Amino acid sequence: xxxxxxxxxxxxxxxxxxxxxxxxxxxxxxxxxxxxxxxxxxxxxxxxxxxxxxxxxxxxxxxxxxxxxxxxxxxxxxxxxxxxxxxxxxxxxxxxxxxxxxxxxxxxxxxxxxxxxxxxxxxxxxxxxxxxxxxxxxxxxxxxxxxxxxxxxxxxxxxxxxxxxxxxxxxxxxxxxxxxxxxxxxxxxxxxxxxxxxxxxxxxxxxxxxxxxxxxxxxxxxxxxxxxxxxxxxxxxxxxxxxxxxxxxxxxxxxxxxxxxxxxxxxxxxxxxxxxxxxxxxxxxxxxxxxxxxxxxxxxxxxx
Amino acid sequence: xxxxxxxxxxxxxxxxxxxxxxxxxxxxxxxxxxxxxxxxxxxxxxxxxxxxxxxxxxxxxxxxxxxxxxxxxxxxxxxxxxxxxxxxxxxxxxxxxxxxxxxxxxxxxxxxxxxxxxxxxxxxxxxxxxxxxxxxxxxxxxxxxxxxxxxxxxxxxxxxxxxxxxxxxxxxxxxxxxxxxxxxxxxxxxxxxxxxxxxxxxxxxxxxxxxxxxxxxxxxxxxxxxxxxxxxxxxxxxxxxxxxxxxxxxxxxxxxxxxxxxxxxxxxxxxxxxxxxxxxxxxxxxxxxxxxxxxxxxxxxxxxxxxxxxxxxxxxxxxxxxxxxxxxxxxxxxxxxxxxxxxxxxxxxxxxxxxxxxxxxxxxxx
Numbered sequence: 235x236x237x238x239x240x241x242x243x244x245x246x247x248x249x250x251x252x253x254x255x256x257x258x259x260x261x262x263x264x265x266x267x268x269x270x271x272x273x274x275x276x277x278x279x280x281x282x283x284x285x286x287x288x289x290x291x292x293x294x295x296x297x298x299x300x301x302x303x304x305x306x307x308x309x310x311x312x313x314x315x316x317x318x319x320x321x322x323x324x325x326x327x328x329x330x331x332x333x334x335x336x337x338x339x340x341x342x343x344x345x346x347x348x349x350x351x352x353x354x355x356x357x358x359x360x361x362x363x364x365x366x367x368x369x370x371x372x373x374x375x376x377x378x379x380x381x382x383x384x385x386x387x388x389x390x391x392x393x394x395x396x397x398x399x400x401x402x403x404x405x406x407x408x409x410x411x412x413x414x415x416x417x418x419x420x421x422x423x424x425x426x427x428x429x430x431x432x433x434x435x436x437x438x439x440x441x442x443x444x445x446x447x448x449x450x451x452x453x454x455x456x457x458x459x460x461x462x463x464x465x466x467x468x469x470x471x472x473x474x475x476x477x478x479x480x481x482x483x484x485x486x487x488x489x490x491x492x493x494x495x496x497x498x499x500x501x502x503x504x505x506x507x508x509x510x511x512x513x514x515x516x517x518x519x520x521x522x523x524x525x526x527x528x529x530x531x532x533x534x535x536x537x538x
Numbered sequence: 539x540x541x542x543x544x545x546x547x548x549x550x551x552x553x554x555x556x557x558x559x560x561x562x563x564x565x566x567x568x569x570x571x572x573x574x575x576x577x578x579x580x581x582x583x584x585x586x587x588x589x590x591x592x593x594x595x596x597x598x599x600x601x602x603x604x605x606x607x608x609x610x611x612x613x614x615x616x617x618x619x620x621x622x623x624x625x626x627x628x629x630x631x632x633x634x635x636x637x638x639x640x641x642x643x644x645x646x647x648x649x650x651x652x653x654x655x656x657x658x659x660x661x662x663x664x665x666x667x668x669x670x671x672x673x674x675x676x677x678x679x680x681x682x683x684x685x686x687x688x689x690x691x692x693x694x695x696x697x698x699x700x701x702x703x704x705x706x707x708x709x710x711x712x713x714x715x716x717x718x719x720x721x722x723x724x725x726x727x728x729x730x731x732x733x734x735x736x737x738x739x740x741x742x743x744x745x746x747x748x749x750x751x752x753x754x755x756x757x758x759x760x761x762x763x764x765x766x767x768x769x770x771x772x773x774x775x776x777x778x779x780x781x782x783x784x785x786x787x788x789x790x791x792x793x794x795x796x797x798x799x800x801x802x803x804x805x806x807x808x809x810x811x812x813x814x815x816x817x818x819x820x821x822x823x824x825x826x827x828x829x830x831x832x833x834x835x836x837x838x839x840x841x842x843x844x845x846x847x848x849x850x851x852x853x854x855x856x857x858x859x860x861x862x863x864x865x866x867x868x869x870x871x872x873x874x875x876x877x878x879x880x881x882x883x884x885x886x887x888x889x890x891x892x893x894x895x896x897x898x899x900x901x902x903x904x
Binding site: 427434 | 621640
């Protein structure tokens with residue numbers, strides 16, 4: 235039902251404007267705070283007129299927290315997660331939707347259940363696995379007595395070890411392994427008409443050919459949407475990077491922001507903290523602006 | 539060009555049987571139409587020929603090679619789908635050329651063949667468009683181009699015209715027919731539209747409930763339907779059926795003393811039969827004419843060139859088609875004259891045709 239009267243028009247715009255202010259105000263305050271000097275930013279109440287030290291603060295924040303390499307780290311991780319997610323979920327959904335094999339539904343539900351077990355819930359076992367990826371296999375070998383057998387026969391003690399702490403793989407892989415993307419793709423693949431699959435078969439295309447030539451181009455919008463969401467999500471990860479990166483060379487921008495927040499007893503340099511925040515906010519903002527058009531299309535409708 | 543031999547083909551889905559043993563032979567270069575109501579297994583049969591459905595039992599051979607275990611691409615068939623199934627993200631040229639691209643044909647040759655096909659189908663000016671920007675008829679043509687470019691031995695059509703409007707359908711029908719004459723490939727066309735079937739077919743296969751009811755030329759199927767089902771399914775308006783019993787002095791109709799003169803041959807007295815008469819074979823006469831049945835007019839449908847008059851014959855619905863200008867008001871009484879030689883007889887029990895005057899009817903001219 236669409237109704238148009240001057241009063242309602244005004245009223246809806248009012249609501250829209252209020253929502254806009256509500257969303258934008260925190261960003262504006264961050265930007266304004268980042269432009270004050272030490273004295274102004276600690277005034278109560280803080281002046282809402284921008285100060286003149288914006289670029290100075292940005293530079294200080296950049297140097298103090300050594301943001302250059304950290305932004306790069308964050309970018310590698312977020313990009314890795316987004317790309318990994320897009321590829322792995324497309325492949326798993328393709329397998330689940332287009333092939334008939336025993337245990338297919340079981341596998342689907344196993345993947346689906348991971349939606350209910352986010353990283354935070356299984357963080358201890360995940361940490362253990364990342365600390366030594368081969369640990370589960372070692373346990374299997376030990377329990378079945380195979381490692382004992384090998385030791386008796388060859389004299390070699392079996393001790394598998396592959397640690398991923400402080401590495402990009404360790405940062406990325408556990409975040410890739412969740413179900414959201416698989417589910418999104420599955421729902422999309424189910425809407426692709428069967429006749430298209432059959433036409434491709436008549437044209438002589440095998441399953442992989444069909445996947446690459448037909449399904450992937452059709453799911454462009456989905457990929458963009460999923461990639462964007464995953465990029466933001468990975469960029470904003472805090473707990474996981476904090477846990478597994480002890481080495482400064484793998485530190486993430488978001489976790490390192492903490493260095494800029496004034497300590498107890500230190501100078502209350504909130505303007506520097508805000509400048510740092512602003513820098514770290516920019517890349518995701520840029521990605522959203524860039525992908526916005528695709529993103530919305532991917533989440534709303536399927537092209538016919 | 540290829541012949542197709544279908545031997546004892548059955549299709550079961552889990553426990554339900556959809557096709558119950560079909561034996562058919564299509565000659566090389568023939569245009570065969572499979573006609574039947576929805577759910578009769580005609581599409582399933584076509585898809586089994588294409589290789590999109592597994593064959594539960596029996597064999598299908600194309601050019602003498604049994605293709606049961608072959609992938610669709612190895613069978614040399616091309617298919618035109620009901621919803622066209624064009625790849626929405628590819629241009630017309632890419633759609634048409636996709637099978638060649640998959641087969642690894644070099645780009646130069648591919649383009650040449652795309653151009654040739656486009657010329658035949660008058661699609662040259664549309665080659666860069668996406669399917670979304672095409673009209674229904676144009677999409678239909680692209681779908682046909684996609685099938686043609688492979689130069690297949692067999693063309694399969696799965697109700698390709700049912701999504702078009704009436705005018706386009708007639709136009710595409712004649713285009714398909716012309717194309718077939720030019721390409722000379724064996725074509726199998728599935729439809730539920732009997733006009734389409736009659737106009738396109740060299741040979742017509744009528745299916746019902748997973749079985750073949752009749753195979754023959756359109757004229758044969760129309761003039762000598764093999765069963766009561768075929769009789770009522772082919773022809774519009776549908777053939778009238780009157781249940782009756784064979785008596786010494788003719789056919790007695792239920793509900794009384796009415797007798798109809800019938801050919802004096804073959805059927806023993808007392809046989810229960812279903813007598814069929816085409817609406818266009820019934821003549822309207824003045825009520826009370828000797829040898830005519832009288833009936834009450836229910837409804838008159840004006841068709842322009844003729845009219846269909848629905849009447850009530852002792853409670854049984856009955857239709858008459860005439861090209862004469864008659865004034866038959868609903869509620870008035872009319873006389874119906876039925877000649878014995880226009881009658882068809884079917885067994886009341888099995889529905890199969892009973893031939894009463896085999897000798898006297900000449901084979902239909904083709």
